[in-house]
Amino acid sequence: MKVVAKKPESLTEAKYHYCPGCTHGIIHRLIAEVMDELQIREETIGICPVGCAVLAYNYFNCDMLEAAHGRAPAVATGIKRLLPQNTVFTYQGDGDLASIGLGEIMHASIRGELITVFFVNNAIYGMTGGQMAPTTLLGQVTTTSPYGRKKEDSGYPVKMAEILALNQGSAYISRVSLHNPANVIKAKKAIKKALETQKNREGFSMVEILSTCPTNWGMNPLEALKWLEQEMIPYYPLGDFVSKKEA
Amino acid sequence: MKKVLMKGNEALAQGAIDGGCRSYFGYPITPSSEIAEYMARKLPLLGGVFLQAESELAAINMVYGAAATGARVMTATSGPGMSLKQEGISFLAEAELPCLLVNISRGGPGLGGIQPAQSDYFQATRGGGHGDYHIMVLAPNNVQEMMDFAIEGFALADHYRIPVMIMAEGTLGQMMEPVIQRESVPLLTDKPWATDGCKNRKPNIINTLHLSPDVLEQRNMILSDKYQEIKRSEKKAETFMIEDADYIVVAFGLLSRVAKKAIMELRQQGMKMGLIRPITLWPFPDEVIHQAAPQVKKFISIEISMGQMIEDVRLAVNGMAPVEFMGRIGSVPSPQEITRRLAQMVEGEIK
Numbered sequence: 001m002k003v004v005a006k007k008p009e010s011l012t013e014a015k016y017h018y019c020p021g022c023t024h025g026i027i028h029r030l031i032a033e034v035m036d037e038l039q040i041r042e043e044t045i046g047i048c049p050v051g052c053a054v055l056a057y058n059y060f061n062c063d064m065l066e067a068a069h070g071r072a073p074a075v076a077t078g079i080k081r082l083l084p085q086n087t088v089f090t091y092q093g094d095g096d097l098a099s100i101g102l103g104e105i106m107h108a109s110i111r112g113e114l115i116t117v118f119f120v121n122n123a124i125y126g127m128t129g130g131q132m133a134p135t136t137l138l139g140q141v142t143t144t145s146p147y148g149r150k151k152e153d154s155g156y157p158v159k160m161a162e163i164l165a166l167n168q169g170s171a172y173i174s175r176v177s178l179h180n181p182a183n184v185i186k187a188k189k190a191i192k193k194a195l196e197t198q199k200n201r202e203g204f205s206m207v208e209i210l211s212t213c214p215t216n217w218g219m220n221p222l223e224a225l226k227w228l229e230q231e232m233i234p235y236y237p238l239g240d241f242v243s244k245k246e247a
Numbered sequence: 248m249k250k251v252l253m254k255g256n257e258a259l260a261q262g263a264i265d266g267g268c269r270s271y272f273g274y275p276i277t278p279s280s281e282i283a284e285y286m287a288r289k290l291p292l293l294g295g296v297f298l299q300a301e302s303e304l305a306a307i308n309m310v311y312g313a314a315a316t317g318a319r320v321m322t323a324t325s326g327p328g329m330s331l332k333q334e335g336i337s338f339l340a341e342a343e344l345p346c347l348l349v350n351i352s353r354g355g356p357g358l359g360g361i362q363p364a365q366s367d368y369f370q371a372t373r374g375g376g377h378g379d380y381h382i383m384v385l386a387p388n389n390v391q392e393m394m395d396f397a398i399e400g401f402a403l404a405d406h407y408r409i410p411v412m413i414m415a416e417g418t419l420g421q422m423m424e425p426v427i428q429r430e431s432v433p434l435l436t437d438k439p440w441a442t443d444g445c446k447n448r449k450p451n452i453i454n455t456l457h458l459s460p461d462v463l464e465q466r467n468m469i470l471s472d473k474y475q476e477i478k479r480s481e482k483k484a485e486t487f488m489i490e491d492a493d494y495i496v497v498a499f500g501l502l503s504r505v506a507k508k509a510i511m512e513l514r515q516q517g518m519k520m521g522l523i524r525p526i527t528l529w530p531f532p533d534e535v536i537h538q539a540a541p542q543v544k545k546f547i548s549i550e551i552s553m554g555q556m557i558e559d560v561r562l563a564v565n566g567m568a569p570v571e572f573m574g575r576i577g578s579v580p581s582p583q584e585i586t587r588r589l590a591q592m593v594e595g596e597i598k
């Protein structure tokens with residue numbers, strides 16, 4: 001018999017705590033598969049955010065830390081500077097990265113820090129129960145924008161990939177989506193490229209991953225995938241924003 | 248080794264290097280910046296890491312990451328910066344990550360001033376951030392101790408897996424005195440808990456989240472046991488002429504030297520004065536104060552604050568003698584001023 005699919009070694013046996021239809025599980029698996037393929041599990045150190053993925057240290061089968069809210073890129077910097085030969089990644093949501101941790105992510109990118117950031121953008125705060133994020137779309141209803149996000153009050157949704165692409169320290173910045181299998185495969189390619197960018201010491205790398213939050217969006221998983229495709233992608237275009245090797 | 252003339256901040260930085268520190272993350276702030284500048288010059292030459300962070304918040308979290316790898320790491324700042332670091336210090340305490348923190352302290356609250364102060368005593372000795380925790384706090388009173396305590400601080404930090412703070416008035420950072428450099432200590436101790444890649448072992452996890460109430464309580468008990476052990480073993484104070492003293496001054500840091508001068512002057516005038524100088528501010532050396540209390544007419548806590556350490560002095564005295572306060576803000580009082588005011592207090596002239 002031929003094995004066509006198996007659990008990556010870079011994932012533990014622990015069961016995910018994520019809600020049905022949530023895309024965190026897919027992202028964890030993609031990262032773990034790439035870690036296996038690049039054979040970097042034993043040299044990798046991952047940093048969890050505060051947010052739904054705060055417990056990711058239970059799922060990745062490598063050395064893991066949990067950081068204060070938004071500070072993962074600073075923690076990653078401390079690790080990478082002391083262990084320059086190891087692979088260091090952060091896994092952050094939109095509240096963590098684009099709101100409270102904006103300073104840390106911005107300067108990690110400015111410094112060209114040799115870390116890889118997996119940025120999960122689902123346009124809402126998940127763990128705290130569906131509050132507005134900096135990435136929440138205009139008109140989107142959340143518990144703290146009950147009449148829909150208004151630009152007059154909260155400005156426009158932030159485009160982190162485009163912003164960080166402006167920094168010369170950024171070597172690979174890409175935005176991918178998980179709304180169908182073809183795009184999941186593309187997302188995996190981007191994750192691999194980001195980790196290779198770090199390995200090749202080219203500079204800072206980030207993959208922004210458009211994701212769903214059926215629970216807090218008030219949708220079933222299929223509706224959520226459709227909403228991601230129809231509402232999020234037009235505002236958050238997919239593709240590579242920086243790719244130094246191609247430049 | 249021969250004596251060299253050094254500034255307090257530079258002696259502390261050199262002490263840290265001699266104590267095995269090869270990584271520094273910080274943000275400039277007066278009157279502590281010479282520590283960062285010294286490290287920026289020296290560490291790259293030693294194959295170490297110096298990084299000027301974008302903020303105090305980032306700096307303390309870089310310390311968190313570096314400490315997690317098992318490295319000896321430090322940061323230095325002054326009051327306003329230490330306030331910003333408190334979130335990270337709470338995380339460091341719970342994650343039990345050793346590191347050296349330095350507060351070359353200035354007056355507050357708010358932006359305050361850049362003159363020396365001791366008004367961060369509460370922040371340093373009560374934990375400072377959220378949750379039940381302590382850090383160890385050492386208070387040098389001369390430039391030699393700035394150097395020595397940095398070396399000792401790293402040893403204590405590694406031994407107890409705890410952040411250790413050196414707190415010194417700005418003056419101590421800025422003034423020059425001759426110092427004798429000690430031998431360097433071995434660089435790294437064995438840290439099996441470090442997150443440095445899981446080759447040939449199970450993955451290590453460093454976290455501070457404990458959603459189960461039972462686990463959280465257990466974690467707090469483990470920390471509390473450690474703090475009790477530190478209280479039993481690490482209290483440190485210097486005493487001066489307390490054996491026959493009717494009046495005991497309690498003062499720490501540079502101010503303790505000024506107080507000592509005043510006490511010697513008053514001794515010559517026939518007043519039986521003595522000094523207790525806490526060297527560890529946490530754990531506070533309460534026993535030496537408590538033991539002296541039955542024979543003492545009055546304790547006087549002298550501080551460059553509006554009265555913070557006096558609360559610990561009162562707890563140690565436990566009602567056995569009156570405890571009075573003398574404080575200044577914005578400058579170190581002169582020996583003459585302390586002598587005059589102590590004489591007045593002793594004679595009961597100050598109401």
